[in-house]
Amino acid sequence: MRLFLCEKPSQGRDIARVLGAARRASGHYIGPNIVVTWCIGHLVAAAAPEAYGEHYKRWSIEHLPIIPDRWRLDIKASTAHQFRVVRDLLASASDLVIATDADREGEMIAREILELCEYRGPIQRLWLSALNDASIRKALAELRSGNETLPLYHAALARSRADWLVGMNLSRLFTVLGRRAGYDGMLSVGRVQTPTLNLVVQRDRDIANFVAVPYWSIDVTLSSSEQSFPAQWTAPQGTTDDEGRCIHRHVAQLAADQLRAARTVQVTSVATERIREPPPLPFDLSTLQETCSRRLGLDVQETLDIAQSLYETHKATTYPRSDSGHLPSSMLAEAPTVLAALVAMDPSIQPLIAMLDRTQLSRAWDDRKVTAHHGIVPTLEPASLSAMSDKERAVYQLIRAHYLTQFLPPHEYERTTAQFSCADATLKAAGKRIVSNGWRVALNALSNGDGDERVSNNDRGEVLPPLAKGTHCSIGSIELKALKTQPSKPYTQGELVKAMKGVARLVTDPQLKQKLKDTTGIGTEATRAAIIQALIARRYLIKQGRAISASQAAFVLIDTIPRAIADPGTTAIWEQALDLIAAGQMPLSEFVSKQSAWVTTLVHEHSRSRLVMQALDKHTCPTCDAPMRERSGKHGAFWSCSNYPRCTSTRPIERADQRNTRPVCSKASRRPGRAG
Template sequence: SALARSRADWLIGMNLSRLFTLLGRQAGYSGVLSVGRVQTPTLKLVVDRDREIARFVCVPFWAIAVALSHAGQSFVASWTPPQGSTDDAGRCLQQPVAQQAAEFLRAAGTAQVLSVETERVREGPPLPFDLGTLQEVCSKQLGLDVQETLDIAQALYETHKATTYPRSDSGYLPESMLAEVPAVLDSLVKTDPSLRPLIDRLDRQQRSRVWNDGKVTAHHGIIPTLEPANLSAMSDKELAVYRLIRAHYLAQFLPHHEFDRTVAQFSCGSQSLAAVGKQIAVIGWREVLATPGPDDADGEDAQRSQVLPALHAGLSCPVGKVDLKALKTLPPKPYTQGELIKAMKTVAKLVTDPR
């Protein structure tokens, strides 16, 4: 890969920078136009996104949220639009169809449960950070820019000696470091005594997917060091980044996060409704890592994480409020720095030419 990088810099970077600078001069531009194997594809990502936003045509659509209840507990079901009235994403594009359905649902009084399906979902902990993922998460959760995150990670490594080498592109850890687990955990308690109750409950023998010699590159994931650190010497931002790195390490020794996802289908005369519920069974590693969903504030998300009452087929649920919503499709958002880093890491998905 080093050879490929060096050839790309010479053959493409240097030659095309000269070519485009000369073409620029012919067009009346006097500066240097540089082409690079990282900067040029990244610029294309941003330009493509800007063009998508500029070309975007907003489409109105309609949705209906229906309040149902059972055994004194209310919950929300969504109307399933009939075929022929929707786009590819299942959104109803025909206002009269939605209005008619809303009027019908308001008059209906009850909805029958057709089926209830529950599946247990188990999620393993996320890996410790590589630099790109750390930058992505710090951009999203802490509002830090990419350079600031790198500077903080460098300071945590060099100045505070609290975390390992930051410029890593792998989140995995070598199996040889399993022997250091007790020392790392002890140093974490010395650094922050309030962690003792949590650390006493960790399963130190647990081997998550993180321990994998085959996936460690030149450097391993960013984790806390074997030496206690001085938290009072850290700035607020350094402390926030340190806590994220620490939580991702501690998560490796906690149980899987488990929840039950329930989907209930209803019929209300000629109309179909569906309600989705979520019940956490084992909090597991999310105890140390409360990772927010895509948009925790948004109503659809709240609907997915609601707890449904005990439902079974054949049950009748009274219909409460019927809310007809006029919505519209939204353009893609401009990249944040964190999202741009993520897009750069997965840029191969955008290349269709096998050669």
């Protein structure tokens, strides 16, 4: 009997239908010499510390570190019945097809059960990118060897064990130290969640510590050929900040006076260039989450849930947890079928479909840049728009629009830059003339947005009149503006996902930055939303409309733990190591051994440290013992008693003495006591 092991009941139902396994039994479907069963997410989980000894029930530093010699799994009580169904079916299976989600976590969901049930039969892998019937049939005809995807299981196991080692040991260590110092909350430390939290804490601190700096600008209205257009004054060198803003009022005032005294300015240069912008790539999950947060106001978990529903329930789009926006070139042959399905779903888009060049090879079709998954695109078969909720339909339309842009020409425009002089003052004007809307037609028509995902504000100028070097333009209005620099804005959930994915750009340590690839990030496409939601659930992050901010507990945690734990670059290095394991280039045992050694070093270094006491002291009011909160005043940020105005105690902000114990996860590194 061939057994198919799926991840969810809905997947099992879809695959069973295609296989002809029509008879439903308890927890599985039965067909001719075929049985289809399923997990319900993870049926088993890593055992808690107390499973390795009763003494671990009590949180005590003396019992740390906890490093299992042999890792144990517990059967989840809530799904124990389905585990027994799977276990009994495995006992009678002649061969097995793993049909869980096509990623490392899906691999782990199946393989952990096989290990626990000691299954030793042959294994094949069903690698699905969509759950519509045509995609299932295609994947069934192209089953992979189980050995091909086994390294994904090792990578997932490495991730799970590293999370366990960091979470169980360091959460206990710093919570106990916090209690000794008088803090009664839990200091929950996570391999991924803590660096993510640190991103928000540092952004909030940057905002609180921000001191506005005044600067001046001059907006001028010019006219030529009876057409008016705006121009901006260019401050001379030596009078500006790094952003080119004039920081000397008298310089701006002198320039404004010179312009008011003149009647015209002379054109000193005119340059026009043709810009050809390719269409945006199909979505990967992070880009979809960032876009939906910005344009639709959706939480990142909500976007993931919707994308999962479009994939799993509606069969309208492909696998959502993708880290690639590119498409395999072989899928180009499927384009006519996909487009026909889109028209069948929504006949109103027929005029747009008629504009497409179905043979166009955009930059999205690139086999070299396709990872285990390709970009999120519509499936081969029609789905029902009417069955979707409003939010599902809005997300689907974005996905559909980005797919259709691949068959439209580039967006083309002419960008003209002109410079003018008047006495000692220099002006600059920018204009833009659209030559061809190209792919933006699809975004305008289908996503109810401005259709412009890629053009910066500097390129949004109006059309300039004909200008020639040496000619003159009349001066109209002149406005001298007194402005102030603005702080960074708080993260939204979508922006935080983007920061997690591109964390290499935020790393300041030059040695670490050199080790990181630009594509290395914190977490994975499948986990980033869950990480943010966990931080919100634990009240480390607070939602404020679309923005999120760090709570007082978050500041306490980040100031309490060593810098290496909260450093996003550290976790990004770990993710590189997981990629090496998934590629079969690093053994699981090496990674876990390094993680164990690093955690052991941290426990020994900080079990008697006064770091927690020092950090908590600054968060407690010296007058009434209430929590101190970070506030901003005219001289910058400071700590203020949360009982204000009843208690007016304050203290300056001082950074905790955080030791820079950084793990090195490069495969080339072999220094003892460092994590892998």
